Every structure is written in structure tokens, then in C-alpha cells.
Amino acid sequence: MRIGHSYDIHRLVSGRPLILGGVQIPHETGLLGHSDADCLLHAIADALLGAAGLSDIGQQFPDTDPAYQGADSQVLLQKVHALITQKGYCVVNIDATLVAQAPKLAPYLFAMRQNIARCLHILVEAINVKVRTHEGLDAIGNKEAIAAWAVCLIDQREPVQ
């Protein structure tokens, strides 16, 4: 068994869709980035790559590559799943925390978990996503950014399907 963790943060700007966990969420601002800037999926992908000793998404999918401009991060997560599968690992579970002052994300968490589970070919019960505010502090608390933390466990055995 191997453990991995990661963190990601993206700036909130007007004129961009807000996409978290592959779910488009109605909001007046969205996350800025080369891809769809889905910080939750980026944190999860980085945690999985870290657990498998495969560096990070910046190395695997460079933001200088036009192929990833506006990319759906669910596709990146599927590619990460393929990479760790090639090394003989399956995902045991993932625990993630979104930190956002606004909007309220609780109604979307189950849909996010379903997307993540589908990308990783595991049960939705193996994915946990929590959300909390930043108590009004700093850039996240000022609604200028959204961040995500993720921890994962991978193992060299068949996944529970």
C-alpha cells in the first residue's frame, strides 16, 4: 500500500465557468487556469501520481502543451488512472476537502463523487469529498480563490467493483 497527498488552488475570475469535481456549478465567477482549472480533480490526480511515484500533473501534462488548453480535468484523471494501473496499482480510497467561501457546494458533492468514481473505476463509497469555508480569511475567504486538498491510498491488488 502507498499513500499520496496533494493540494491545489486556482484564482476565481469573472467570465469563466466554475467546474469542481467535473460538475459545472452556477456562480458569478469561475476558476482560472490552462485547463478547466478543476482544483479538486487536480489535487486528486496529483495525490494519485504522488502515491505511485509518478511525479505530478505538471510533469505528466505540461500547461505549455496546447493539447491541455481548456481540457476537461476528468480526462486528465482518467489518464492518471491509466498510468497508475500500468504500474499495477488500484485506488483503495480518496478523501478530499474543498475550501470555498462561496458558492455553497454541499448540493454538488455527490455528483462530484460519482464523476471521480467513474474516472477511477471504483465505487462511489471509496470517494469522500468534504467542503468547508475559510472563515472569511485571506484570498479564499475573500472569494478570490478555491482550494482543494486530497489524500489517497493505492494498493497492488484488484479493486472492489
Ligand code: MG
Ligand atoms: Mg491546478
